Amino acid sequence: MEHSTHNDEHLNEERPPTNTGGKEKQTPDAENPIVLSGHLKVTPVEKKAAGIPAVLASFADLIEENALFRGTKALFSMNQFDGFDCSSCAWPDPDDDRSPLAEYCENGAKALAEEATSKKVTPDFFTKNAVYDLSLLDDYHIGKMGRLTDPVYLPKGGTHYQPISWEEAFRKIAEHFNALVSPDEAAFYTSGRTSNEASFVYQLFAKAYGTNNMPDCSNMCHETSGSGLRPTIGIGKGTVTLEDFYEAEVIMIIGQNPGTNSPRMMSALSKCKANGGKIIAINPLPETGLMGFKDPQKIKGVLEGVKLADLYLPVKINGDMALLKALEKLLLNFEKETPGQVLDRAFIEEKTTGFPEFEKQFDHYAIAELAEHSGVPVTLLYEAAQMLKSRKKIIICWGMGITQQPNGVDMVREMLNILLLKGSIGIKGAGVCPVRGHSNVQGNRTMLIDEKPTEEQLDRLEQFYGFKMPRKHGYDVVRAIKAMHAGKVKVLFCMGGNLLSAAPDTTYTADALRKLDLLVCVSTKLNRGHLVHGKECIILPTYSRADRDIVNGEVQIVSTENSMGVVQSSKGVLQPVSDNLLNETQIVCRMAMATLGNRSAVNWQRYHDSYDAVRDDIEKCIPGFENYNVRVRRKGGFYLPNAARDEQRFAEQYDYRAPFTLTDIPVNKLADDEYLMATTRTHDQFNTTIYGLDDRYRGIHQERRVIFMNEKDIAKAGFKAGDKVDLFNYDDDTERVAPLFIIVPYPIPEKNTMTYFPETNVLVSVNNVVRESNMPASKYVKIKIRKHHPDV
Ligand SMILES: Nc1nc2c(c(=O)[nH]1)N[C@H]1C(S)=C(S)[C@@H](COP(=O)(O)OP(=O)(O)OC[C@H]3O[C@@H](n4cnc5c(=O)[nH]c(N)nc54)[C@H](O)[C@@H]3O)O[C@H]1N2
Numbered sequence: 001m002e003h004s005t006h007n008d009e010h011l012n013e014e015r016p017p018t019n020t021g022g023k024e025k026q027t028p029d030a031e032n033p034i035v036l037s038g039h040l041k042v043t044p045v046e047k048k049a050a051g052i053p054a055v056l057a058s059f060a061d062l063i064e065e066n067a068l069f070r071g072t073k074a075l076f077s078m079n080q081f082d083g084f085d086c087s088s089c090a091w092p093d094p095d096d097d098r099s100p101l102a103e104y105c106e107n108g109a110k111a112l113a114e115e116a117t118s119k120k121v122t123p124d125f126f127t128k129n130a131v132y133d134l135s136l137l138d139d140y141h142i143g144k145m146g147r148l149t150d151p152v153y154l155p156k157g158g159t160h161y162q163p164i165s166w167e168e169a170f171r172k173i174a175e176h177f178n179a180l181v182s183p184d185e186a187a188f189y190t191s192g193r194t195s196n197e198a199s200f201v202y203q204l205f206a207k208a209y210g211t212n213n214m215p216d217c218s219n220m221c222h223e224t225s226g227s228g229l230r231p232t233i234g235i236g237k238g239t240v241t242l243e244d245f246y247e248a249e250v251i252m253i254i255g256q257n258p259g260t261n262s263p264r265m266m267s268a269l270s271k272c273k274a275n276g277g278k279i280i281a282i283n284p285l286p287e288t289g290l291m292g293f294k295d296p297q298k299i300k301g302v303l304e305g306v307k308l309a310d311l312y313l314p315v316k317i318n319g320d321m322a323l324l325k326a327l328e329k330l331l332l333n334f335e336k337e338t339p340g341q342v343l344d345r346a347f348i349e350e351k352t353t354g355f356p357e358f359e360k361q362f363d364h365y366a367i368a369e370l371a372e373h374s375g376v377p378v379t380l381l382y383e384a385a386q387m388l389k390s391r392k393k394i395i396i397c398w399g400m401g402i403t404q405q406p407n408g409v410d411m412v413r414e415m416l417n418i419l420l421l422k423g424s425i426g427i428k429g430a431g432v433c434p435v436r437g438h439s440n441v442q443g444n445r446t447m448l449i450d451e452k453p454t455e456e457q458l459d460r461l462e463q464f465y466g467f468k469m470p471r472k473h474g475y476d477v478v479r480a481i482k483a484m485h486a487g488k489v490k491v492l493f494c495m496g497g498n499l500l501s502a503a504p505d506t507t508y509t510a511d512a513l514r515k516l517d518l519l520v521c522v523s524t525k526l527n528r529g530h531l532v533h534g535k536e537c538i539i540l541p542t543y544s545r546a547d548r549d550i551v552n553g554e555v556q557i558v559s560t561e562n563s564m565g566v567v568q569s570s571k572g573v574l575q576p577v578s579d580n581l582l583n584e585t586q587i588v589c590r591m592a593m594a595t596l597g598n599r600s601a602v603n604w605q606r607y608h609d610s611y612d613a614v615r616d617d618i619e620k621c622i623p624g625f626e627n628y629n630v631r632v633r634r635k636g637g638f639y640l641p642n643a644a645r646d647e648q649r650f651a652e653q654y655d656y657r658a659p660f661t662l663t664d665i666p667v668n669k670l671a672d673d674e675y676l677m678a679t680t681r682t683h684d685q686f687n688t689t690i691y692g693l694d695d696r697y698r699g700i701h702q703e704r705r706v707i708f709m710n711e712k713d714i715a716k717a718g719f720k721a722g723d724k725v726d727l728f729n730y731d732d733d734t735e736r737v738a739p740l741f742i743i744v745p746y747p748i749p750e751k752n753t754m755t756y757f758p759e760t761n762v763l764v765s766v767n768n769v770v771r772e773s774n775m776p777a778s779k780y781v782k783i784k785i786r787k788h789h790p791d792v
């Protein structure tokens with residue numbers, strides 16, 4: 001028998017702190033927050049995401065950034081057919097039906113406010129502020145300084161950045177590149193906002209220069225998904241479209257917080273629910289955005305809201321593998337009870353390999369044991385399996401809660417195993433959905449920003465351009481940091497991002513960056529990454545996605561690829577903050593001309609002058625971009641081919657079938673005084689950019705240095721809510737310290753804790769990585785917690 005489930009009870013008994021320790025119990029509400037310590041105020045976890053407060057918050061940010069007029073005008077253009085692609089996340093836009101008023105979300109509006117700000121960081125600002133003094137500010141205040149207006153240069157031994165002409169900047173960069181003993185002494189980092197056009201010329205320059213050292217933010221984000229999927233389904237991307245969301249019967253959301261990080265996903269989820277679909281949320285935290293949603297684009301939605309998750313499974317950190325195996329064991333049991341009713345035997349027979357071995361492993365697993373490992377009661381696991389039992393249109397979505405675990409690649413394959421059992425991939429309403437982060441991170445990879453390009457990809461480039469491409473695989477992020485630390489990489493060029501703050505082991509990474517001869521950052525705004533630098537440092541200011549990009553008198557379009565493989569155009573609308581900005585493509589082309597001179601077979605000037613020219617050549621080098629310049633201008637853009645989705649054609653090495661993968665359950669042994677820590681995002685940040693100091697949905701206000709703990713753990717350790725503590729990690733026999741955090745009791749499994757990134761990156765060892773993908777395992781950090789000591 002199948003019963004639909006409402007487990008609100010589980011949510012309601014779990015509330016944030018209701019006392020400050022010792023004092024009489026009070027119940028906080030939005031008007032009467034509890035002041036836990038210093039500025040920190042705590043209110044109850046919000047029950048529904050978005051709605052009116054979200055709309056108000058988005059306008060408040062625009063006002064604060066002195067950008068109300070510029071910003072609101074731009075908001076109406078965001079994610080519209082002839083407008084610009086929001087740079088906040090990679091969630092797709094509806095193919096046909098776009099809200100004429102606003103296809104944006106609160107966090108998209110905040111991202112825009114950051115870019116549309118009329119505050120400026122001019123050369124004069126740098127004359128007045130020494131680099132060292134700026135480095136003493138926190139990330140929030142550094143980010144609020146405004147948009148960069150001119151190129152600046154920090155000479156060897158200098159204390160202040162000084163103005164430099166573009167010409168002179170490119171000359172210096174070229175001089176450094178040409179002085180290196182080997183091209184592999186340079187590395188080229190990319191963050192995920194760079195357009196397809198700029199990405200393509202950028203990777204081409206790195207290869208023409210002679211290296212595959214292209215670490216990128218993917219190496220900290222969804223590399224794990226690619227590593228898990230490419231060898232199994234033949235493509236390192238998701239297999240669903242937005243339409244599939246509307247049709248799905250069950251959507252599982254594992255280790256992802258859509259309410260904050262891809263808010264427009266919630267419209268798709270509520271549409272799925274309206275069509276009768278069920279949602280299962282698997283997360284150590286009962287995230288507001290998973291539980292309920294008020295659609296700001298619909299009057300009815302704003303007032304009433306909908307309940308999202310039908311079932312919430314409060315998994316322990318890293319307990320997902322045991323949970324997934326429990327679901328599989330239950331499905332196999334159900335199949336034994338009603339043969340032919342649960343598994344898709346025909347699909348398993350025709351499209352997969354390794355089922356007998358896969359099935360056999362479950363002889364060794366007991367449900368009770370799996371439940372214990374996962375932290376989720378058997379009854380809830382049973383309910384989840386019941387929901388999957390007779391349904392076939394199943395989508396599994398995941399985010400950083402999976403990809404940043406040491407066994408993340410295994411878990412990606414285990415999620416796929418479930419879909420393979422049910423034949424739930426490559427059919428309507430079903431498939432895998434790694435929800436990407438940065439708005440064009442998927443496009444960056446498609447454009448060959450990859451430290452390990454395939455032979456086939458390189459052959460195609462070689463054939464078209466007629467020069468030898470470097471074949472040796474390059475450094476990813478973790479390897480690049482180690483190479484800088486060892487003095488093997490001497491020049492680092494960063495196309496956007498903030499490697500220092502995004503990377504693990506902040507102290508180690510800072511040491512690595514300080515050893516560079518030259519650091520070059522192409523950036524829109526000042527960040528900490530500009531303030532911890534090599535011997536010399538250059539900052540090159542560029543346009544943001546929302547800025548009007550005029551080349552040779554014509555307003556240009558660029559293109560991006562979203563999480564579902566749709567390539568579409570983006571046309572900025574804002575007047576750039578300064579006349580002295582260059583677009584990223586032009587920066588690369590001028591750097592290439594300065595560095596390679598006559599040595600290069602590529603006509604960089606042609607690319608410099610026209611994005612159409614870049615697109616014409618992308619079409620010749622990368623499959624799926626036929627007729628690029630025409631199709632990119634079509635309403636809604638075009639889908640890239642995806643054989644797993646369209647033809648159920650999976651991995652070539654398995655004869656285009658998908659293999660079942662055998663994986664292990666990790667053993668997480670913790671000492672009595674040890675805890676697991678996951679690092680996560682607040683509702684008020686975009687990665688290393690801190691919009692504000694609140695995390696509204698989780699009820700945290702005016703403080704970021706908090707640690708969420710289970711109430712029982714707090715009592716057991718002799719702490720109380722609001723206590724100030726220091727956090728320690730001892731991986732590789734090295735003491736790492738993050739001082740001064742405030743304890744907040746929170747509904748989180750015992751022995752699990754949560755803190756905000758990037759404040760606790762200092763605790764993540766550079767050697768704590770995900771197997772196979774080599775990503776930092778930033779959601780699996782062993783820590784000890786001690787009462788704060790003033791000397792720490
Ligand atoms: N507004 C805003 N939007 C963003 C970003 C942003 O910073 N701000 N960042 C962008 C980027 S680059 C990315 S990659 C995405 C990130 O989006 P998400 O993937 O949502 O990222 P996180 O907030 O890091 O964490 C996701 C969830 O993992 C859960 N989690 C932690 N450990 C575990 C575990 O062991 N198991 C399970 N099941 N869950 C766990 C946490 O509770 C949290 O809810 O968002 C993108 N969009």
Ligand SMILES: Nc1nc2c(c(=O)[nH]1)N[C@H]1C(S)=C(S)[C@@H](COP(=O)(O)OP(=O)(O)OC[C@H]3O[C@@H](n4cnc5c(=O)[nH]c(N)nc54)[C@H](O)[C@@H]3O)O[C@H]1N2
Pocket residue numbers: 190191192193194217218220221222400404437438495496497498499501502503504522523524525526527542543544545584679680681686687688689757758760761764778
């Ligand atoms: N502990 C921990 N660490 C993490 C994570 C975590 O969950 N926990 N998440 C990881 C993930 S998923 C990611 S993606 C990385 C993010 O790592 P990054 O991508 O390196 O970091 P961002 O904060 O997104 O980069 C912000 C900077 O990019 C610049 N910028 C913004 N827009 C543009 C643009 O259009 N062009 C250019 N050239 N520059 C621009 C601005 O100067 C801004 O300061 O962090 C990772 N680090």
Ligand SMILES: [Mo]
Pocket residue numbers: 217220221222436437438
């Ligand atoms: Mo990301």
